[in-house]
Amino acid sequence: DSGVTQTPKHLITATGQRVTLRCSPRSGDLSVYWYQQSLDQGLQFLIQYYNGEERAKGNILERFSAQQFPDLHSELNLSSLELGDSALYFCASSVVGLTTYNEQFFGPGTRLTVL
């Protein structure tokens, strides 16, 4: 158990809909990252938040947005869903900055299926 929790575990929805994925980081971790893993692909970085502020952006579509709340949990919002958005979405957290080298710890993921 990494200490990172994600809900829901599975999500099935239709094209055009909007969903929200939730992540709670490990206790004490200020940074949250979102990654997408499509079929046969490695993990692609979407967005990073640090202590409530957006810190880095990757290949995140304009239809996707995220935020990190004062209690440090994060939500990833996916709207106008398309079939190609079907993927595993992982959240990771790390301490950032408190030690020199910081590994990221991953949650179990949310499997999104768009029909």
Added chain:
Amino acid sequence: DQQVKQNSPSLSVQEGRISILNCDYTNSMFDYFLWYKKYPAEGPTFLISISSIKDKNEDGRFTVFLNKSAKHLSLHIVPSQPGDSAVYFCAASADSGNTPLVFGKGTRLSVIA
């Protein structure tokens, strides 16, 4: 343009033998490298890491080697066990792990009893 490449999609090894998983990178700014292990229906689990100031890091049965001049790293598992069967991802960071990781596509390791 893949900055981190794992050229072997799969590897099959007999129990008790050595497993060697390889990873190449192109970005010379990467200074921290990590290996993650992933079972089906689970998130990636951190396995071992190495900073660019070292060329070897060992943790039990797992050893990671880094060759900066060749921009190559490898993960050695000795001895391999059936429970090691999983997908292994190589990842790299350009700021000591404080920035998003760049992942390879993974190598599926099968350890045969």
